[in-house]
Amino acid sequence: MDERRFCDESNTTKAAVLRCHSCGEQQTYQLRWLVRQKKKHLSAGADEQARSRFAKFQSYMVLIDDAVVCANSRCRRRIEVSGMKTTAYLSD
């Protein structure tokens, strides 16, 4: 079943501090997240199964970016986004 029946999708950015392994520079980067915000009401005509899944559904967001480019203009290496949670549940 498609989760998008239960939520509205949007994008947001959140700041994260990342350190480049090549040059060691630590910078704040804006990472993109996909937000799946639970709908207020399930669409009409939903069956029992959909209603029960909807009741349990919790809004969450998933990290879209898995890497950024180092902000140091002499470096510009790829920095993998690691060591942080890539999914976060949201309280309604």
Ligand SMILES: [Zn+2]
């Ligand atoms: Zn760097």
